[in-house]
Amino acid sequence: MVLTSTLLLGQNSSSTSINNTILFRITNPHSTKTSYLFGTHHAFGKTFFDSLTNANIALESCDLLIKENLNIPGKMAEDIINLRNTKTKWKKYLSKTDLSFIKVLFATSPTDYNKMTPTEMYVFLNRYFKQKVCLNKSANDTSLSLDDYISTKAVEKNIERYGLETTKEQINLINKDVEGMPRKIHRRRLANIIDKIRSKDSSYCEETDWYSNMEIDYQLNAPCRNTLVLTDRNNKWIKPINDFLEKKNCFIAVGLSHLMYKCGLINQLKELGYTITPIEIK
Template identity: 25%
Template sequence: MKIIFRNIAAITFVLTSLFAGKAQAQQSVSDKSLLWEVSGNGLEKPSYIYGTIHMICDSDFKIMDKVKKAFGQSSQLVLEADIFNPEMGNLVKKEMMSDVPLSKKLSAADYASVDSIMQLKCGMPLKALDNFKLSMVLSLVSVKLFPCAVPQSFEAAFDKMAKEKNMHRNVLEEVVAQMEFLNKAFTDSQIISQVKSFDSAAVGTKEMVAMYKAEDINGLYKYMTKPDLMDENTMRWMLIERNNNWAEKMPAMMKKESSFFAVGAAHLPGSIGILSLLKAKGYTVKPIMK
């Protein structure tokens, strides 16, 4: 359970791809790249934005040479949240606790169904999570969408690289805030429905990994925001609110020093993406192709 608490803040990419509803309009970026340079508008040195996938199997994990080069030219690493804070486990556990036990919140039929899936996919009974919110259940199940025992993390790799380089490290939001957004984004009925749709979600995850490896952030965005996968409430709390918050914080960080931002790839494209938001503030944003 401690491992889950340390990693639960790194499931946003998976969770934002799972829900049904009406999506916002998309604004494409013309090039396929996970790495973007931000310059101009008074910046002495460029900064970089890299779109991560928060979990990926080791066989698909690779830090490209162009990413290593940009990282080496930066003096500060900025992650979404401080998920490697030693106190994160306690903070997340507190935020994920529920006032009403799942055994009382769920109908007998839903409880039995979710319990069966938990035991089959995660090897643990739902009873073990009785005092947690349903988002905790979804977090555990989401990790199992990947066909490997222990998915790799770009955030962990970058954090290790930053320590070795003695880089400054910063974050765009607090872990508690990230958990609050997560809990606001998904209703109980959505979570129950998605847990029951594990097999189809696993297929979708495989497709997203393929697009990620192709650096197709437009494809990822289209897939994740199509009408049958994401609703307006999920868009608001997982993308719109957070992207706007980040776009307000990033200029001061970039002005102070060259920064390497590592955030979920879904946050980059689209009319509400941070690339468009930074362009609107007067920055030159361009893809780094190689």
């Protein structure tokens, strides 16, 4: 098993372009540990990850899964939202038709949409569009997001898990990122995303297409585009990641954008002396 894994994870890795994979081996000449960096897209899930032979082998070879956050019962997004006392006056943000659409969409949801913010609603609808329209996920498909599915795989394999931040911190970040956005902008982008869902317009699926096809430009020499969401978080995460890499074989699964640009984890790990090797994903 060890020999097979080594052969699979080593094949063509030297010739694999960094822009044609989302899986990277992390090694250090001063350590015997071998870890992996995997760039996720939150809209994908079980079917996609199960098709990635080398990513599954890499995960199974590790002692620790590091992901953005852990879904802890009682502290999940729906729990945090449902505990709020304030409600959003959706008539100020949605047309009568769009509000009816939202009511139907959330009819069986455990989350009280009345307690969501317009920003949280947009994030939810944007992912919903990518899953249902771009990836053709059926209404009866209750499979988890890619990040959470990887987490369930780790639990099955008795692999320890670590969350780089809490779900509450993530929710606060989502809202802070567009703090002060005028109501008319919220209205416009909510109307636009609902229209895309209704029309099932797949012409807006470029992002899921290039991720699925591994047509990725990591732009490692370009500055990060969002200080709050990318730069600050990457700078915060690199310390615990480095600490764990020195002690354990880690599988780091975070959003693909966190690997990209100058401030990305690929560059930050290289600066710390690690060798980052692209691995053929299948």
